[in-house]
Amino acid sequence: MTADPLLTLFLPLALGIIMLGLGLSLTLADFARVVKLPKPVFIGLSCQLVLLPLVCFFLAKAFGLEPALAVGLMLLAASPGGTTANLYSHLAHGDVALNITLTAVNSVIAVLTMPLIVNLSLAYFMDGDQALPLQFTKVVQVFAIVLGPVAIGMWIRSRFEGFAARMEKPVKIISALFLLIIILLAVVKDWQTFVDYAPLVGGAALAFNLISLAVGYWVPRLLKLSLRQSIAIGMEIGIHNGTLAIALALSPMLLNNPTMSIPAAIYSIIMFFTAGAFGWWVNFAHGQELKRSE
Known part of the structure; x- marks a missing residue:
């Protein structure tokens, strides 16, 4: 596939603005909070970095996804939580400070874990002539795409707090x-594959989303974290940064495979509804407990 100038220019710009927005919401204190909240942060990161990729691998196998779609689902699993998780956590009365800390820390860690998981997925699911590994230079590009704008946003907030708040x-x-x-670009770029596989990929994406929310909520509960912390981790793990996954899949400089973007595109639509339903359920079931904890 030849490089599309529109994608080459638009995707880094779009992702840069999104990650800049994340940086505007972060401070160094969000990273330092790990010291104050070591147990919930460790549990949240363990669920997101270890349990979810394993769950995703077995789901890709169980649904019999074709290789590029399986890699795309694994790419989604490797993506960190998005800033939308913070909003949903707030609406569901979760611990938003924990969400922000998990988003901040996982966005840094993902620079290393995403290429690792993608390369392992490419090696397992795709034939040698189909694989396009993320080599060191491309890992550097991922680093620049993810952390560069975040760092700029954090710097702007530290120097011009009022401006950052307004923006x-x-x-x-x-x-x-x-x-x-x-999302529209991802669908249009590989429309026929989307039409052919939408029911199957949609089922896999929905199953992965529901399991992500369940793991994020019930594992912390079983490990005796508070209800608000469990809600926060559930939202953080259930709402992935689908934009990042789609951008890496579509980018002519990186994976350059529209088919790999389809799982993240479908997931990005599903997660808003399931996260809303999860937030309603947990408040319906534990409304009094949440009121007492605030």
Whole structure:
């Protein structure tokens, strides 16, 4: 496939603005909070970095996804939580400070774990002539795409806090629009595959999403974390940064495979409804306990 100038220019710009928006919401204190909350952060990261890729691998096998779609689902599993998780956690009365800390830390760790999981997935699911490993230079590109704008956003917030506060809402709106455009791009770029596999991939994406929410909520509960912390981790793990996964799959400089973007595109639509339902359920079931804890 030849490089598409539109994708070459638009995707890094769109992702850069989205990650800049994330940076505008972060401070160094969000990273330092790991010291104050070691147990919930460790549990959240363990679920996201270890349990979810394993669950995703077995789901890809169970649903019999074709190789590129299986890799795309694994790419999604390797993606960190998005800033949308913070909003849903707030609405569901979760521990938003924990969400912000998990998003911050996992966004840094993902620079290393995403290429590792993608390379292992490429080696397992795809034939040698189909695989396009993320080599060191491409890992550096992922680093620049993910952390560069985040660092700029954090610097702006540290120097111009008022400006950063005013820009947070507009950037979130623009980010949502870019997410919609990127999902449409992913579908249009491989429309026939989307039509052929939408029911199967949709089933796999829905199953992965529901299991992600369940793992994120019930594992912390079983390990005696508070209800608000469990809600936060459930949202963090259930709402992935689908935009990042789609951008890496579509980018001519990286994976350059539209088929790999389809699982993340479908998941990005499903997760808003399931996360909303999860937030309603947990508040319906534990409303009094949540009121007492605030």
